[in-house]
Amino acid sequence: MATSTERRVLRYLPEQRLVHWLGVASVLTLLVTGLALLWGPLSFLAWGGVSTLLHRGAALLFVALPVAYFVLNRTKGQELLKEIVTYNREDWEWLKGFPAYFLGRTTHLPKQGRLNAGQKLHHLGTFLAFIAVTVSGLLLWFAKGQLGGAGLAATAAVHDVAMLAVTILIIGHVYFTFVYGALPSMTTGYVSEEYARLEHARWLEEVGADSPASDAAGAPQSVTGD
């Protein structure tokens, strides 16, 4: 918890946080309504067709969100896409130390940029699963009649496996959020300087540079604490 004199670093802009939390709402709605459609014991949640409607509504939101991210802030969208496919030697070293990171230790790890290697892989996995869920979901919605028996089964399998992958990724994502106390970055938009040094030391060095560009990207600021 930041004290009143502790310096904080801006990490996420309001539009990034808005898209993130709408994403959480849509994914959770898709999961619950999807399970109600798929799994007999949960069919009581289907509420006479309401869950199908909710599933499709949440799917539209889900598909629209990456577009919204780019429309609201193209620079941040491009930055995210570039980062999740760019890995350097320090990232591989970081991944070798992942077992200890999993248990909450970072002291042995190389300095990381805005995203650590684990976050890069998580976000990349989420993005790939997003594409698989979306394409298979659109086929199931609009082209069911043309798929044939085998095509329909294969498309449904891709849809379900990709959603299972999203679920596993979310569990890991939420686990690390709480192990490292990262939640304030997505609620207030700020993290403590101490957290930034522990998790993203190279990023802190970069945004700490006293230039107008780093101000826009999130230069350290003295802000009265939480």
Ligand code: HEM
């Ligand atoms: C209750 C559930 C969730 C919590 C508590 C949570 C928490 C967070 C936090 C704290 C961050 C910022 C980490 C940092 O400092 O970089 C973050 C980023 C992110 N989360 Fe989540 N998250 C949740 C669900 C999800 C879901 C469902 C998805 C997508 C399927 C998702 C995708 C992402 C992505 C892509 C980022 C990076 C955003 C960016 O760089 O612009 N999260 N999340």
